[in-house]
Amino acid sequence: MAWDVEGTKRRIYEAALSEFAEHGPDGTTVDRIAKRAQINRERVYNYYGDKSKLFSAVIRSELDKIAAAVPLVITCAADVGEFAGRTFDYQRAHPDLARLVLWEGLSDTGSVSDEIVRTELYAGKAKAVAAAQQAALIDDTLDPAHLIFLVIALSSYWSAAPQIARMLSGSDVRDSAEAAHRRAAVVHAARQIAAPRRAGTRHPDGTTTTG
Amino acid sequence: MAWDVEGTKRRIYEAALSEFAEHGPDGTTVDRIAKRAQINRERVYNYYGDKSKLFSAVIRSELDKIAAAVPLVITCAADVGEFAGRTFDYQRAHPDLARLVLWEGLSDTGSVSDEIVRTELYAGKAKAVAAAQQAALIDDTLDPAHLIFLVIALSSYWSAAPQIARMLSGSDVRDSAEAAHRRAAVVHAARQIAAPRRAGTRHPDGTTTTG
DNA sequence: CCCGGATCCAACTGCAACGTTGGTGTTGGC
DNA sequence: GCCAACACCAACGTTGCAGTTGGATCCGGG
Incomplete structure (x- = not known):
């Protein structure tokens, strides 16, 4: 299983969640997210567009979770x-x-x-x-x-x-x-x-x- | 009134307060502070050291004001x-x-x-x-x-x-x-x-x- | 008039981060 | 076995900002 698209996306997501929560949209760097997720920075752009889109995706999804929970x-x-x-x-x-x-x-x-x-x-x-x-x-x-x-x-x-x-x-x-x-x-x-x-x-x- | 050191400092301070409040430490640029204060960027470094020192100076001073309010x-x-x-x-x-x-x-x-x-x-x-x-x-x-x-x-x-x-x-x-x-x-x-x-x-x- | 300090300004270095691209390796269908 | 599509990655160009520097300019006092 060399390709684990969903897993990669998920790892990016989780890394982004942590980084954004800790440093905020401005303080977070895509590079750190990538390092934390143990993937290449380019994957982030490929899957999520850009940093601000990733931020939106994360916050939206987290709010959906709390609403459901x-x-x-x-x-x-x-x-x-x-x-x-x-x-x-x-x-x-x-x-x-x-x-x-x-x-x-x-x-x-x-x-x-x-x-x-x-x-x-x-x-x-x-x-x-x-x-x-x-x-x-x-x-x-x-x-x-x-x-x-x-x-x-x-x-x-x-x-x-x-x-x-x-x-x-x-x-x-x-x-x-x-x-x-x-x-x-x-x-x-x-x-x-x-x-x-x-x-x-x-x-x-x-x-x-x-x- | 070419020399108004205190006035210059104060204008830097007020501009910094607004900019930091609006954009946060990361989102704020020294250049914008300078523009808003209508002084040269170099003055900021001269009077306050660097951006993070300026931020500390601002927040500390503002918290003093809050205290008795x-x-x-x-x-x-x-x-x-x-x-x-x-x-x-x-x-x-x-x-x-x-x-x-x-x-x-x-x-x-x-x-x-x-x-x-x-x-x-x-x-x-x-x-x-x-x-x-x-x-x-x-x-x-x-x-x-x-x-x-x-x-x-x-x-x-x-x-x-x-x-x-x-x-x-x-x-x-x-x-x-x-x-x-x-x-x-x-x-x-x-x-x-x-x-x-x-x-x-x-x-x-x-x-x-x-x- | 001249000196010294305050201010302004423009240009420069250095760096960090964004977002991109071209190339390499991998997979699955034919 | 071949190839088209896809995942991955390293390196790149670009931009924007931090902080510095050298000099021009302005001003008050002697």
């Missing part, structure tokens, strides 16, 4: 916590993803590759939230999109800004006790945000009404 | 919301700083400049939270450091991952109505996280006790 089904507020916890777990298991998203955000110049497809994907999640809100399963104070976003933020920022997490908590994600502790905090916070109000409803502008 | 005083759960809102405002008002910090985080290789000083700063905030928890002003389920972190995450992720915010909410931060909407969501969520439990306490592991 962490579905969102809501029957109660605790489900939102569960979603947050699983997102947290996924981020921890795939620290490269959080960094990719950040690199993408920093390079953001008004729009992003596959923006339309990805928008649809988020719209689906927002729809699930909206449905749960209408069924009064969860708090309906927040805009569904904002609620989703905030929950993702809670789960993702740990790996997005590890230096802040480290300075605050004093320890490292690699400490699994600390990781469990963090996860619990994320789940708890997400539940609190989603929990339906009991007596009165506190609106985002600070006023409170009774329903 | 958003104090944290807690007398009730709403104060935590207030803190979140002000952090959000700060991020929005100083997008350059937010991006610099992110770039720093991405380049993070185990520790960060001024890490000790900044750790103290966060410790102070955590202490304020701990005191408020002991006085039963806010929920004491969460570790103080984690609570702070989560609130910062809520406030910061918008500018950290603007592409996701855009895909979810469909509009842009520059739309000030949307910005206000987002801010309200952040404040609300932070309050919910900090709000003291009424009847029972739901622990992060999912169990519930009555106090």
Whole structure:
């Protein structure tokens, strides 16, 4: 088996994922990707076009994976916590993803590759939230999109800004006790945000009404 | 006024801040900095050594400014919301700083400049939270450091991952109505996280006790 | 007027990375 | 066994940027 096209592509992909996550689109060199994948630089161009296309391919595929791995089904507020916890777990298991998203955000110049497809994907999640809100399963104070976003933020920022997490908590994600502790905090916070109000409803502008 | 050394340095500094914030350390060229500052490239080397020294100088100085910008005083759960809102405002008002910090985080290789000083700063905030928890002003389920972190995450992720915010909410931060909407969501969520439990306490592991 | 320091400028070296190309070896169909 | 297509690779041309240098220019003070 001298030719292993799929294997070669996969190795390029994996090497690219690591390199991009570590150094970002600008800091990454095609040569290092090739070295890491143990193939010739030219193969990269042959299979993926150029560096930016490779970056797009990687980020898109990784986002597809997380979307598939962490579905969102809501029957109660605790489900939102569960979603947050699983997102947290996924981020921890795939620290490269959080960094990719950040690199993408920093390079953001008004729009992003596959923006339309990805928008649809988020719209689906927002729809699930909206449905749960209408069924009064969860708090309906927040805009569904904002609620989703905030929950993702809670789960993702740990790996997005590890230096802040480290300075605050004093320890490292690699400490699994600390990781469990963090996860619990994320789940708890997400539940609190989603929990339906009991007596009165506190609106985002600070006023409170009774329903 | 042919000689305005301080002025020249300052113009280099400001140009560097903008360029670094926009393109990151790798994506920035000394030439563009010089053009923007309307000085010769050679001046940059004369005053700041080289590009990486200039970057360090900029980030360090900007972080000094951040330090005292958003104090944290807690007398009730709403104060935590207030803190979140002000952090959000700060991020929005100083997008350059937010991006610099992110770039720093991405380049993070185990520790960060001024890490000790900044750790103290966060410790102070955590202490304020701990005191408020002991006085039963806010929920004491969460570790103080984690609570702070989560609130910062809520406030910061918008500018950290603007592409996701855009895909979810469909509009842009520059739309000030949307910005206000987002801010309200952040404040609300932070309050919910900090709000003291009424009847029972739901622990992060999912169990519930009555106090 | 002349000196010394600040600034500007253009050209240069050196290098690193992008993306390409021509050639070599490999495979599978005929 | 031959050949066309394909995988692989080394070397190349090009570009863009970092950082340097030598000199021209400008300015204030003596």
